[in-house]
Amino acid sequence: MMADNVMKLCLIGCGKMGHAMLAGWLGLEDMQAEISVIDPAHDAAQALLSTPSVGVSYYHSVADLPASYCADIAILAVKPQIMDNVLPQVVGVGDSATGWISIAAGISTAGLAHHLGADARLMRAMPNTPAAIGSGITALYCTDTVTAAQKQRAEALLRACGDVVHIDDELMMDAVTAVSGSGPAYVFLLAEVMAAAGRKLGLPADVADRLARQTVAGSGALLAAETAPASQLRVNVTSEGGTTAAALAVLMAEGGMSALFDTALAAAAHRAQELDRCRSQE
Numbered sequence: 001m002m003a004d005n006v007m008k009l010c011l012i013g014c015g016k017m018g019h020a021m022l023a024g025w026l027g028l029e030d031m032q033a034e035i036s037v038i039d040p041a042h043d044a045a046q047a048l049l050s051t052p053s054v055g056v057s058y059y060h061s062v063a064d065l066p067a068s069y070c071a072d073i074a075i076l077a078v079k080p081q082i083m084d085n086v087l088p089q090v091v092g093v094g095d096s097a098t099g100w101i102s103i104a105a106g107i108s109t110a111g112l113a114h115h116l117g118a119d120a121r122l123m124r125a126m127p128n129t130p131a132a133i134g135s136g137i138t139a140l141y142c143t144d145t146v147t148a149a150q151k152q153r154a155e156a157l158l159r160a161c162g163d164v165v166h167i168d169d170e171l172m173m174d175a176v177t178a179v180s181g182s183g184p185a186y187v188f189l190l191a192e193v194m195a196a197a198g199r200k201l202g203l204p205a206d207v208a209d210r211l212a213r214q215t216v217a218g219s220g221a222l223l224a225a226e227t228a229p230a231s232q233l234r235v236n237v238t239s240e241g242g243t244t245a246a247a248l249a250v251l252m253a254e255g256g257m258s259a260l261f262d263t264a265l266a267a268a269a270h271r272a273q274e275l276d277r278c279r280s281q282e
Contacts, residue, residue: 007033007153010071010093012086014039017103018077020132024161026056027134031160036069038062038090062092073099073153076112080104080275087115099150101125101157105177106275109143109170121146123154124173126181131161139176141167178268186264191216 009025011018014037025031035056059065071094078086083104094100101123102112109122116122123146127138138158142151158164167173191212198208226233238244251257 005032008036008070008072009033009157010036010038010074012038012074012076012090012093013078015077015079016129017127017131018075020129020136021075021077021103021127021161022056023132024134024136025157028160036065036071038065038093062090065093069093070095071098073101073150073157075157076100076102076104078104080107083107083111084115087112091116097121099123099146099154101154103127105181106174106272108276109141111276119145121150123150124170125154125158126173126176127158127161128180128182129184134160134162136162137165137180138162139165139167139173139180141170141173174269174272175265177272178265182268186261187216187220 011022014022018039022035022037025033025035033055037056037058038061039058040060074090074093076083076086076090083102096117096119099121100112100116102109103125105126107124109124112122113120122143124141125138128136130136131138138161140151140154140158142154146154155164167176194215195205195208195212198211199205203211223230223233228236234248238248
């Protein structure tokens with residue numbers, strides 16, 4: 001990825017999202033980086049460390065790193081509820097030139113700066129779990145202290161896991177979290193409830209599950225391949241007076257799917273705001 005030198009990349013935490021991002025990086029043949037993973041609960045990370053195309057080292061804590069270690073980019077992949085406990089322990093991973101990327105929902109750059117310093121080069125990213133197969137999407141917000149080179153490096157890392165969109169207003173990150181960060185769970189729920197409805201209609205469980213899973217997966221692939229908006233693709237498969245129209249009449253009725261998603265995503269965005277408020281009051 002970085003042709004002129006080898007980047008020192010430190011992944012702090014390897015939960016579900018950190019695991020997904022690490023899997024995406026390990027899938028790159030030309031990844032020119034030394035990856036250090038810091039996580040006391042290392043089973044998920046250790047399972048990925050057999051890929052020879054990129055150097056990866058695991059450490060239980062910052063204290064286990066080589067004395068001269070300094071990350072070019074440090075990614076904070078820990079839960080927002082424990083961020084305040086983690087930051088004082090990992091500040092020594094980098095120096096004033098290190099770029100810090102947080103993927104924790106609801107943690108503002110102001111909250112990060114409280115521990116990392118007002119002049120720290122801070123970025124917020126909101127990826128999603130399809131990053132593990134290179135099909136994710138990440139929103140990236142950078143503070144004014146971040147250099148052009150660091151933005152380029154951050155985007156290159158995130159593009160290894162899928163598409164990247166840039167956000168200029170940090171306040172929009174809560175909405176991003178609600179739409180795409182949490183979004184895969186909504187899609188998995190759709191497959192789950194479609195399969196359950198199919199079973200209620202008399203389909204064998206394995207058949208209902210297979211039909212639902214591939215319908216959701218195939219429709220997503222078609223959506224990605226087409227330039228037409230989702231609304232037009234919906235119209236394309238809906239015949240007037242047909243079976244699809246009958247189902248959509250229920251899903252699109254007042255108080256139906258649109259209203260439900262408005263309420264659900266508002267709840268997710270509100271929770272992201274609460275996470276930051278709860279931290280600031282502690």
